[in-house]
Amino acid sequence: MTAAAALGRRTPGRAESAGRRPRRAESVTGWAFVTPAAVIIGAFGAAPIVWSLVISFTNENELSSTSTRFTGLRNYRAMIHDPIVTQAIEHTLVYTALFVPGVMLVGLFLAVAMNRKLRFMWVYRTAAYATMAISTISEALVFIWLFDPSYGIVNYFFSLIGIPQQQFLNSPSEALYVIVTMTIWGWSGFAVVIYLAALQGIPQDLIEAAAIDGAGRWTTFRRITLPLLSPASLFLAVWLTINALQLFDEVYLSTMGGPLNATTVLVYYLWEQAFQFFKYGYASAIAYMLFIVILVVTAIQFRAGRRFTYYRS
Amino acid sequence: MTAAPATAVGGARAGGTGLARPTMAGPRRRLPFSPWHLVLIPATVVLLFPFIWLIITSIETPAEALRFPPDLTPHVIRLQNYPDAFAAEPFGRFFLNSTIVAITTVICNLVLCAAAGYAFARLRFLGRTALFVVMMATLMVPFQVTMIPQFLITKWVGVHLLAGAGIGHIGALIVPNAATAFGVFFLRQFFRTLPIEYEEAARVDGANRLAVLWRVVLPLSAPALATLAALTFLDSWNNFLWPLIVINSTSAMTLPLGLATFQGAHSTEWTLLMAGNVMSLAPMMIVFLIAQRYFVRSVAATGLTGT
Helix, strand or coil, rough: CCHHHHHCCCCCHHHHHHHCCCCCCHHHHHHHHHHHHHHHHHHHHHHHHHHHHHHHHHHHCCCCCCCCCCCCCCHHHHHHHCCHHHHHHEEEEEEEHHHHHHHHHHHHHHHHHHHHCCCHHHHHHHHHCCCCCCCCCHHHHHHHHCCCCCCHHHHHHHHHCCCCCCCCHHCCHHHHHHHHHHHHHHHHHHHHHHHHHHHCCCHHHHHHHHHCCCCCCHHHHHHHHHHHHHHHHHHCCCCHCCCCCCCCHHHHHCCCCCCCCCCCCCCHHHHHHHHHHCHHHHHHHHHHHHHHHHHEEEEHHHHHHHHHCCCCC | CCCCCCCHCCCCHHHHHHHHCHHHHCCHHHHCCCCCHHHHHHHHHHHHHHHHHHHHHHHCHHHHHHHCCCCCCCCCHHHHHHHHHHHHHCCCHHHHHHHHHHHHHHHHHHHHHHHHHHHHHCCCCCCCHHHHHHHHHHHHCCCHHHHHHHHHHHHHHHCCCCHHHHHCCCCCCCCCHHCCCHHHHHHHHHHHHCHHHHHHHHHHCCHHHHHHHHHHHHHHHHHHHHHHHHHHHHHHHHHCCCHHCCCCHHHHHHHHHHHHHHHHHCCCCCHHHHHHHHHHHHHHHHHHHHHHHHHHHHHHHHHHHHH
């Protein structure tokens, strides 16, 4: 990016050819350049959007011997009456409601603490960033061990402060919270990077001006820093929510949706229906519902975000 | 940021925020180090603890791991867990598969997305806008919504087009991700910020579009290409759900899938599992630590494009 900035900026592209009809030679070149990517994205990105909608109106099933036919809204009706779908939505929303603010608060706190020149700062920052390099599966595997009911170290720490032994991932009332904990840890590095980048973009003169005007540290943070961070906060809220609604890996590895469906989230149920029971039709209906949930939640966030997001430029 | 005088570095004065703290803090509160260390050290311990405990368990004896209360330091260092884990599952194979898949995916993405991104940025061709809109629409749809048809298409491709890209082969992990709408969009945005004069000069000198892209545009785009490469690599390396669906044999598994399988087979042998876990996360951790600056900048870039 710096190279571009150094060379000076212009808005090109349009200037070159505005208002002209595409020339034939340029069309041929253009298509030659675009086609390979377009084929991949078309086949594995665009076509499946329509296809999965079509499948959701059929009884397509890998295992059944009857041929596939259209069944109208039957999958969608079945979904509404499926108690596990209701539970899965509930778990997904509870998870999201805890995970997203959790990561944002941890990330904000760490980023503010790390946004200064101190000795050993690189150690602190590297420790936070390192969580980004660990895969969801590695992360889940470590946390299953940390939270092991019989031999886990967390129960040992609990015993030191007088908390009785917990069942954690084996307990229907605790399992989801353990998954919240492990994923907050896993995403904290990401949030730190985003917030640190935003913090470093805040001009120091604003902060200093506030200090000269007699604003205390907390007031400056609340009135100056936080509003200036709001675009980053909105981005994080949206990004983390989209990822939270798609939670799968940690659930697959640590609980398989159990115990007693306590951690069955939407994507897990969708995967189970599609690739354990091979009910493609029904699973596609769930997939589309997930899509609509994500669209609605994201739209709400952007709308709410516009209210309190402050853009400097 | 003004450089704080050496005497004021300690105490309540913290350099980074540049808050000009009046001298009222007084000598009473002055510590020999910044109080932020008192916040950062515990936070770092919490962040690092899972890693530390992972490594400690991986060199314990099985009996020691299954002791409660646990010993915080192992009495015997048992490195044998590593060869044992290596013998139990072919981690070398998983590593090789992950590496092949990630590197091939990165190269394909750089080539295909650069070509498409350049065309969208600079060339006028029939259907450009429509095609671009369709591509961008796929960005809004989460993978889970399309994974069933993707699976069926991959199956079809394997049977009718290219066996190596079908179900059960690592090609199935590469081909569907060989180009992404994000990559096309990202590079198009970047190419549009480049000054067009160089390209025009090259055209005047008789260079064709491919030469312009290769000789003029791409050399100017190193930061953007590096960002896309880092993000694609991370995504590919850590992907789990898609390999879980399309890979069914141990020989074609990537590290996350191999590790999950390993966990399923040895669910109570914690020392073995943690040794396997260390082996599967170490390569990425090393790459990450070496190229930390690039990865961090790349991740920060997603935030900037998102806002």
